[in-house]
Amino acid sequence: MKGKCYIQAMAAISPQPTFEGDIFSAQLVHTDSNLLACIEPDYKPFIPGNSLRRMTRVLKMGLTAALKCSQESGITIPGPIITGTGKGSLQDTEKFIKEIAEYKETALNPTPFIQSTYNSVNGLIALQQKCTAYNNTFVHRGFSFENALLDSMMLLQEGATHTLTGAFEEITKEHFYIKSRIGFWKEAPTDNRELYRHLSPGSIAGEGATFFTLTGTPTPQSYAAISDFRMLYKPRGGKLAEALKSFTTSPDLIITGRNGDSNHEHYYQELDQCFPGIPQLPFKHLCGEYDTAGAFGLWLAAQIIKAQQIPATWFPGTEHLSAPVRTILFYNHFYGEQHVMLKLERV
Amino acid sequence: MAERVFITGIGMITAIGDNVAGNLHHLRLQQSGLGYSSYIDTIYKNVLPVAEVKHASEALFALAGIPVKEGYTRTTLLGLAAMREALQDAGITDVQSAPTGFINASTVGGMCDTEKLYFDIINPEKTGSFLQYIDTLDCADCTQRIADTVGFSEHIATISTACSSSANALMFGARMIKQGMLPRVVCGGTEALTRFTLNGFNSLKNVDKQFCRPFDQQRTGLNLGEGAAYLVLESESFARANNSRILAELSGYCNTNEAFHPTSPSPDGDGAYEAMKMALAMSGHSLEEVSYINVHGTATLNNDVSEGKALERLFGDKVPLFSSTKPFTGHTLAAAGAIEAIYSILAIQHGIIFPNLNFSERMEELNISPVTTLMEGYPVNHVISNSFGFGGNNASLVISKYEG
Numbered sequence: 001m002k003g004k005c006y007i008q009a010m011a012a013i014s015p016q017p018t019f020e021g022d023i024f025s026a027q028l029v030h031t032d033s034n035l036l037a038c039i040e041p042d043y044k045p046f047i048p049g050n051s052l053r054r055m056t057r058v059l060k061m062g063l064t065a066a067l068k069c070s071q072e073s074g075i076t077i078p079g080p081i082i083t084g085t086g087k088g089s090l091q092d093t094e095k096f097i098k099e100i101a102e103y104k105e106t107a108l109n110p111t112p113f114i115q116s117t118y119n120s121v122n123g124l125i126a127l128q129q130k131c132t133a134y135n136n137t138f139v140h141r142g143f144s145f146e147n148a149l150l151d152s153m154m155l156l157q158e159g160a161t162h163t164l165t166g167a168f169e170e171i172t173k174e175h176f177y178i179k180s181r182i183g184f185w186k187e188a189p190t191d192n193r194e195l196y197r198h199l200s201p202g203s204i205a206g207e208g209a210t211f212f213t214l215t216g217t218p219t220p221q222s223y224a225a226i227s228d229f230r231m232l233y234k235p236r237g238g239k240l241a242e243a244l245k246s247f248t249t250s251p252d253l254i255i256t257g258r259n260g261d262s263n264h265e266h267y268y269q270e271l272d273q274c275f276p277g278i279p280q281l282p283f284k285h286l287c288g289e290y291d292t293a294g295a296f297g298l299w300l301a302a303q304i305i306k307a308q309q310i311p312a313t314w315f316p317g318t319e320h321l322s323a324p325v326r327t328i329l330f331y332n333h334f335y336g337e338q339h340v341m342l343k344l345e346r347v
Numbered sequence: 348m349a350e351r352v353f354i355t356g357i358g359m360i361t362a363i364g365d366n367v368a369g370n371l372h373h374l375r376l377q378q379s380g381l382g383y384s385s386y387i388d389t390i391y392k393n394v395l396p397v398a399e400v401k402h403a404s405e406a407l408f409a410l411a412g413i414p415v416k417e418g419y420t421r422t423t424l425l426g427l428a429a430m431r432e433a434l435q436d437a438g439i440t441d442v443q444s445a446p447t448g449f450i451n452a453s454t455v456g457g458m459c460d461t462e463k464l465y466f467d468i469i470n471p472e473k474t475g476s477f478l479q480y481i482d483t484l485d486c487a488d489c490t491q492r493i494a495d496t497v498g499f500s501e502h503i504a505t506i507s508t509a510c511s512s513s514a515n516a517l518m519f520g521a522r523m524i525k526q527g528m529l530p531r532v533v534c535g536g537t538e539a540l541t542r543f544t545l546n547g548f549n550s551l552k553n554v555d556k557q558f559c560r561p562f563d564q565q566r567t568g569l570n571l572g573e574g575a576a577y578l579v580l581e582s583e584s585f586a587r588a589n590n591s592r593i594l595a596e597l598s599g600y601c602n603t604n605e606a607f608h609p610t611s612p613s614p615d616g617d618g619a620y621e622a623m624k625m626a627l628a629m630s631g632h633s634l635e636e637v638s639y640i641n642v643h644g645t646a647t648l649n650n651d652v653s654e655g656k657a658l659e660r661l662f663g664d665k666v667p668l669f670s671s672t673k674p675f676t677g678h679t680l681a682a683a684g685a686i687e688a689i690y691s692i693l694a695i696q697h698g699i700i701f702p703n704l705n706f707s708e709r710m711e712e713l714n715i716s717p718v719t720t721l722m723e724g725y726p727v728n729h730v731i732s733n734s735f736g737f738g739g740n741n742a743s744l745v746i747s748k749y750e751g
Binding site for chain 1: 389390391453454462465466468469471478481482484485486487490491494495499500501502503504505506507508509515519522523526528542543546547549550551602603604605606607608609610617618621736737738739740
């Protein structure tokens with residue numbers, strides 16, 4: 001996708017303390033449970049109490065991250081809302097499946113059904129912001145957030161002044177177990193601080209809600225420019241290396257979705273070979289692996305390029321940048337199927 | 348100047364036919380696909396009518412053109428059957444012959460199969476080949492299996508905006524073409540009936556125990572349906588260079604959110620009004636030029652009031668001929684937008700207006716009523732096709748006769 005867009009504001013709810021405070025002095029939250037759960041903020045400043053009681057976890061996280069992002073943007077006129085989610089509200093889906101069985105299909109409460117609908121978060125954001133503009137939800141694993149981003153960039157090209165673009169995902173205990181049955185997670189308890197040192201099948205699970213306000217023109221507040229962006233589906237043979245090389249030549253920094261999964265590590269090794277000597281920062285030890293982890297990775301990249309600083313406690317060993325970062329190459333893939341490369345430029 | 352977007356191939360499967368010709372045949376016969384389910388495991392099997400595709404999943408493998416194997420859900424198989432026809436209709440033998448995107452739509456992915464296995468999947472004591480269905484829980488599974496079977500690799504996406512999903516898929520594909528990103532995109536959606544969805548709508552008290560009666564005073568709800576439909580979209584320059592046979596033009600579209608209520612439309616139809624108005628404005632055609640509206644017309648109490656009011660507000664006392672084809676196909680959710688887009692093309696191609704079955708009494712809130720008899724030999728040049736959904740997601744498409 002050619003044509004630049006600018007990140008005007010961002011908000012992230014993640015397993016790290018990203019929602020409030022200074023991330024450059026934040027501690028690194030760690031666990032060896034192979035499941036990095038979000039630090040949930042106080043939702044009350046964002047969502048009225050009576051709505052809050054009905055809403056399940058990912059709806060609250062998604063809506064709150066979206067509203068915080070809008071507040072931070074300083075833009076008061078709501079615009080298009082575009083999101084991505086691989087799984088939507090798992091908690092509601094699981095609940096409705098079970099209640100159908102438990103109550104033998106009678107006298108069911110419709111709330112979990114309504115909330116399990118993938119576009120329910122988008123609907124809530126629009127409702128709360130009284131926003132009647134364009135509204136879309138993409139549900140395609142590691143291309144969910146990325147298609148939302150593509151849609152947003154197209155809207156900006158078509159004349160929208162700004163978009164609210166984001167992603168949300170939750171992991172439940174039940175879904176963690178389900179995915180463990182097909183090898184998504186490491187078998188041995190793995191501390192997220194040690195993730196990249198334990199190359200073995202599978203990764204560690206994560207979740208998060210990340211939103212961006214994107215604009216077509218830069219402002220003094222802009223974090224970064226997204227100047228190019230490409231998705232690649234199941235690249236075979238040398239296709240990935242070819243695409244990476246034609247995508248960019250010498251970025252100042254590379255942010256990668258490396259996740260300690262030996263089954264798909266070879267893609268990251270291809271990246272290493274394409275860009276030898278360029279410093280890399282992996283982000284999955286912070287957020288875990290999930291369909292829309294790419295949105296968190298982009299959030300981190302934008303933080304770093306704006307501040308020209310690395311959150312030191314999150315990256316022991318590479319606390320400092322050795323040179324100014326003008327461009328970042330972001331590369332991520334989801335279990336070897338959906339590959340994404342993004343170019344970020346300093347504004 | 349952005350390129351025009353042409354429709355050069357169509358394929359579908361619904362309760363009234365395994366392909367486009369079968370659908371047209373039963374539309375002409377005014378024969379509904381509604382009945383009682385043979386395949387869903389539900390206590391409502393003989394209580395709530397549905398429009399089910401009349402094949403067991405095993406038989407669908409043949410229509411999908413693949414050998415029987417584990418991991419292929421009914422959602423995927425319906426999608427593949429429609430996809431095969433759409434590609435063939437567009438004369439595409441190899442989707443790799445030109446950069447071709449695939450934009451799919453789904454509301455519950457492979458729930459039709461996973462809901463039968465879910466309690467085994469979460470039970471550590473159970474193991475077996477059913478584990479191959481684990482990844483079919485999400486909406487991307489059907490898209491990727493269809494893509495991998497027919498060979499799409501350029502750009503794939505799945506959209507889920509409830510009942511407007513495949514209308515949004517068509518819009519997204521058309522916009523990619525207009526931005527010059529791809530010369531050809533196949534767009535649509537697939538939906539299989541599930542116990543999950545049937546109970547969902549039933550818990551909302553939105554399902555009619557009789558055959559649904561859109562725009563009728565006595566209507567009490569919708570009937571669910573299943574099916575899949577895909578449309579091949581091509582840029583004007585590609586279609587001309589490729590010498591493609593052009594069926595119609597996707598001349599306008601609009602997506603709006605109503606921001607009114609999580610599951611109900613506003614009583615005055617603000618979202619529907621805005622979507623139709625803006626889509627028509629984009630097409631460059633006037634209100635008078637609209638020959639027919641294939642309405643969303645689910646037959647729920649709220650939808651039909653809201654949509655009817657929107658029609659009256661937009662067109663005043665000159666509301667064009669309109670009908671809901673949901674009494675034929677049921678409400679096929681993610682597939683509905685694409686199925687009805689194809690019906691709109693058939694209306695243009697054959698000069699037919701489809702009747703709104705099961706209508707007998709005008710709604711007290713409205714001064715308009717739908718077409719109730721089949722009209723043949725009626726010139727149809729521009730059709731509006733509406734899809735409105737949960738979460739306030741509204742979409743309208745304008746499909747126009749191709750006139751060079």
